[in-house]
Amino acid sequence: xxxxxxxxxxxxxxxxxxxxxxxxxxxxxxxxxxxxxxxxxxxxxxxxxxxxxxxxxxxxxxxxxxxxxxxxxxxxxxxxxxxxxxxxxxxxxxxxxxxxxxxxxxxxxxxxxxxxxxxxxxxxxxxxxxxxxxxxxxxxxxxxxxxxxxxxxxxxxxxxxxxxxxxxxxxxxxxxxxxxxxxxxxxxxxxxxxxxxxxxxxxxxxxxxxxxxxxxxxxxxxxxxxxxxxxxxxxxxxxx
Amino acid sequence: xxxxxxxxxxxxxxxxxxxxxxxxxxxxxxxxxxxxxxxxxxxxxxxxxxxxxxxxxxxxxxxxxxxxxxxxxxxxxxxxxxxxxxxxxxxxxxxxxxxxxxxxxxxxxxxxxxxxxxxxxxxxxxxxxxxxxxxxxxxxxxxxxxxxxxxxxxxxxxxxxxxxxxxxxxxxxxxxxxxxxxxxxxxxxxxxxxxxxxxxxxxxxxxxxxxxxxxxxxxxxxxxxxxxxxxxxxxxxxxxxxxxxxxxxxxxxxxxxxxxxxxxxxxxxxxxxxxxxxxxxx
Numbered sequence: 220x221x222x223x224x225x226x227x228x229x230x231x232x233x234x235x236x237x238x239x240x241x242x243x244x245x246x247x248x249x250x251x252x253x254x255x256x257x258x259x260x261x262x263x264x265x266x267x268x269x270x271x272x273x274x275x276x277x278x279x280x281x282x283x284x285x286x287x288x289x290x291x292x293x294x295x296x297x298x299x300x301x302x303x304x305x306x307x308x309x310x311x312x313x314x315x316x317x318x319x320x321x322x323x324x325x326x327x328x329x330x331x332x333x334x335x336x337x338x339x340x341x342x343x344x345x346x347x348x349x350x351x352x353x354x355x356x357x358x359x360x361x362x363x364x365x366x367x368x369x370x371x372x373x374x375x376x377x378x379x380x381x382x383x384x385x386x387x388x389x390x391x392x393x394x395x396x397x398x399x400x401x402x403x404x405x406x407x408x409x410x411x412x413x414x415x416x417x418x419x420x421x422x423x424x425x426x427x428x429x430x431x432x433x434x435x436x437x438x439x440x441x442x443x444x445x446x447x448x449x450x451x452x453x454x455x456x457x458x459x
Numbered sequence: 460x461x462x463x464x465x466x467x468x469x470x471x472x473x474x475x476x477x478x479x480x481x482x483x484x485x486x487x488x489x490x491x492x493x494x495x496x497x498x499x500x501x502x503x504x505x506x507x508x509x510x511x512x513x514x515x516x517x518x519x520x521x522x523x524x525x526x527x528x529x530x531x532x533x534x535x536x537x538x539x540x541x542x543x544x545x546x547x548x549x550x551x552x553x554x555x556x557x558x559x560x561x562x563x564x565x566x567x568x569x570x571x572x573x574x575x576x577x578x579x580x581x582x583x584x585x586x587x588x589x590x591x592x593x594x595x596x597x598x599x600x601x602x603x604x605x606x607x608x609x610x611x612x613x614x615x616x617x618x619x620x621x622x623x624x625x626x627x628x629x630x631x632x633x634x635x636x637x638x639x640x641x642x643x644x645x646x647x648x649x650x651x652x653x654x655x656x657x658x659x660x661x662x663x664x665x666x667x668x669x670x671x672x673x674x675x676x677x678x679x680x681x682x683x684x685x686x687x688x689x690x691x692x693x694x695x696x697x698x699x700x701x702x703x704x705x706x707x708x709x710x711x712x713x714x715x716x717x718x719x720x721x722x723x724x725x726x727x728x729x730x731x732x733x734x735x736x737x738x739x740x741x
Contacts, residue, residue, distance in 0.1 A: 270635055272634055302628055302629055306653075346732075
């Protein structure tokens with residue numbers, strides 16, 4: 220399935236209070252868009268709107284895919300909490316989507332995915348017996364198992380230690396290649412490392428931020444990357 | 460010529476963690492048994508030493524003797540109480556879970572019916588029992604209703620809360636996966652409610668027995684029954700104190716049995732995933 224570009228334009232109000240004014244943003248097809256901004260500015264709301272899940276406020280605008288098809292059934296989400304069902308094993312969690320659709324799960328593919336994320340030996344374990352990084356890798360395997368063209372990531376690596384986070388970024392960037400990805404993050408380093416496009420969300424606008432000229436996934440020690448991170452951080456601090 | 464073989468302990472057997480676990484497992488049984496044995500010994504000694512008459516406080520040995528001599532009649536009564544308790548518990552589970560699901564699915568139904576459940580819960584069963592015994596001609600059914608009333612509420616309340624306790628992010632995920640309402644119930648809501656239900660079952664098991672015994676007490680003065688509570692009453696009227704204690708002992712054993720079974724069930728259902736039952740190294 221070809222990944223479409225996604226266009227979002229509109230404003231969002233909660234109980235009459237404006238969360239964000241009319242904004243326009245495009246998630247380019249098959250690329251990573253990283254959205255940053257202060258807490259409560261509406262980053263996760265944008266993600267929820269694209270995912271089509273329940274939001275408490277009122278969105279006035281439209282979300283369209285470049286191929287003109289509805290997004291329902293073409294989106295998968297990975298959140299900050301791993302959202303694993305504690306009563307199911309790693310393998311059962313990985314094939315949950317297929318199970319809910321009444322399909323016979325492709326266990327061979329699930330096994331391969333678990334091997335890619337380094338969890339083949341833990342397929343039978345319950346999430347409780349795994350570390351935070353392993354749980355997030357299971358969530359990543361489940362997201363990949365869905366094989367949706369649009370993938371929405373809501374701070375998926377924020378609770379991980381620095382080393383595991385870098386490993387997970389590498390893994391996700393490699394495995395989600397050619398998907399249209401929206402990554403909501405608070406970490407400028409993560410955005411600069413992974414994003415084809417970087418957007419800084421404020422209450423008034425979705426401002427594009429020029430990423431380094433190197434293609435993702437970028438070397439975090441490259442001078443251009445370090446410089447961009449520093450400038451982005453300074454910009455975010457000023458914006459607050 | 461005989462060959463002498465010696466068994467060398469394996470590394471796992473010598474592992475301090477394994478040894479500590481084994482010791483703790485042994486102590487788990489030994490300590491309560493020893494404490495009860497000491498308490499019984501002390502009781503026996505004090506009764507003997509102070510020459511307490513058996514019609515005031517019988518010695519444990521006399522209670523045990525009474526248990527043996529009156530075994531068949533006491534067991535008949537025990538079977539009646541067991542049947543009453545288990546049937547009340549089963550009906551409480553069926554009714555509580557069904558109504559709890561209805562409450563979780565529909566707020567208006569909950570708002571309409573919850574007051575009745577609360578009224579049933581807060582009104583003492585001893586106050587309702589005489590009325591039930593008047594209106595229901597079958598004594599066993601009347602007792603069953605009394606015991607059911609007591610055991611029903613925790614199951615209802617916890618099931619309704621449990622079904623609503625599923626993480627809202629997981630609900631969203633199920634929505635994203637386009638799960639049907641039945642799948643949401645089967646794969647998300649019911650497993651999320653299980654810890655609440657198992658906690659309620661532990662409480663309701665004990666309450667069903669209390670309800671059965673209390674109802675028997677109330678009915679014992681007016682109706683016909685052969686439960687353990689009636690044995691206690693009957694022995695009290697005849698001043699057969701050792702028999703009273705023997706029947707009381709059986710009620711306690713029954714209560715402990717119900718608790719152990721529900722606790723085992725909870726471990727079996729939740730032990731492999733829920734925080735409340737997972738064994739962790741301290």
